[in-house]
Amino acid sequence: MAQAAKWTETRVRAIRDVTHDVREFEIVPENGAVLSYAPGAHIDVGVMIGDAPQTRSYSLVGMPGGDCYKIAVKRVAPSRGGSAYMWRLAPGDRLRATEPKSAFAVEFGRASYLLIAGGIGITPLVGMAQMLAKRGADVRMLYAVRGERDLAFAETLRDALGDRLELHIGRQIDFAAEFTKLKPGTLAALCGPIPMLEAARGAWEAAKLSAADLRWETFGSSGRMAAAPFKVRVPSHDLEFDVPADASLLDALRSAGIDAISDCRKGECGLCAMDVVACDGEIDHRDVFLSPEEKAHGRKLCVCVSRARGVLTLDSGWRPDAI
Numbered sequence: 264m265a266q267a268a269k270w271t272e273t274r275v276r277a278i279r280d281v282t283h284d285v286r287e288f289e290i291v292p293e294n295g296a297v298l299s300y301a302p303g304a305h306i307d308v309g310v311m312i313g314d315a316p317q318t319r320s321y322s323l324v325g326m327p328g329g330d331c332y333k334i335a336v337k338r339v340a341p342s343r344g345g346s347a348y349m350w351r352l353a354p355g356d357r358l359r360a361t362e363p364k365s366a367f368a369v370e371f372g373r374a375s376y377l378l379i380a381g382g383i384g385i386t387p388l389v390g391m392a393q394m395l396a397k398r399g400a401d402v403r404m405l406y407a408v409r410g411e412r413d414l415a416f417a418e419t420l421r422d423a424l425g426d427r428l429e430l431h432i433g434r435q436i437d438f439a440a441e442f443t444k445l446k447p448g449t450l451a452a453l454c455g456p457i458p459m460l461e462a463a464r465g466a467w468e469a470a471k472l473s474a475a476d477l478r479w480e481t482f483g484s485s486g487r488m489a490a491a492p493f494k495v496r497v498p499s500h501d502l503e504f505d506v507p508a509d510a511s512l513l514d515a516l517r518s519a520g521i522d523a524i525s526d527c528r529k530g531e532c533g534l535c536a537m538d539v540v541a542c543d544g545e546i547d548h549r550d551v552f553l554s555p556e557e558k559a560h561g562r563k564l565c566v567c568v569s570r571a572r573g574v575l576t577l578d579s580g581w582r583p584d585a586i
């Protein structure tokens with residue numbers, strides 16, 4: 264389970280564009296207390312989507328020890344609303360945020376490290392690369408982006424890693440080749456879209472490496488199909504409603520009065536998984552919790568990130584009269 268969130272009032276101190284669609288925010292707590300954190304940690308921030316308050320998680324960029332928290336937000340189109348809200352912020356604006364929470368970390372003292380980033384997945388790895396390089400660790404980074412203009416924090420990474428930074432611009436990483444040449448005891452940390460993680464996990468398993476030595480985090484917005492509205496039925500509650508393209512199924516369920524539980528909201532923990540009764544269309548699984556077999560059977564769905572096309576019929580274990 265996630266650590267209990269401790270919320271605090273903060274102010275946006277500065278904003279800068281890191282790429283054409285990635286914006287960095289410097290955030291300072293009103294009480295001035297910038298806490299230390301492990302590289303890879305994140306904060307949750309409170310955003311407004313329409314009239315509804317919601318939470319979004321953003322990795323802290325860079326090493327701890329500064330006088331502010333730095334996060335970087337990619338403008339997503341279509342957005343579920345979080346990135347659009349963040350991109351409307353201006354210096355001086357207030358923002359509710361949690362203290363740093365650590366769910367993606369590497370321990371020090373390993374023989375070597377391989378950091379793997381895909382797109383905006385670079386954000387938690389910047390601080391890891393800096394920290395490992397500072398400690399003199401044997402570390403390499405593979406950083407894949409669609410095009411040159413999508414490279415974020417490249418100078419910072421070059422300063423830390425030099426030629427141990429390997430850019431994959433417009434080309435995929437050959438995980439099988441990379442993993443077969445790893446030194447024994449190497450710890451790999453990956454942050455990227457779900458297809459990248461699935462490819463890496465498959466190659467990691469094929470190379471017979473220890474599952475515990477591959478750490479990962481994803482951003483659960485990357486599905487097979489473009490986000491589009493779809494219909495949901497919940498017969499146990501006599502409900503039928505539409506999920507807009509810019510809202511998650513979890514948020515739509517909550518708006519309809521179903522108190523679905525959740526934790527990570529990134530398709531990783533499985534807490535939000537619900538039973539699928541039927542799907543008149545197609546499910547777009549966007550989580551990394553369910554196995555490929557479970558996804559193929561289509562009897563479960565992680566509602567925080569996954570979507571569907573057509574009409575989805577769900578069962579909810581939540582019963583208002585059971586409370």
Ligand code: FES
Binds near residue numbers: 526566
């Ligand atoms: S809340 Fe963690 S998988 Fe949905």
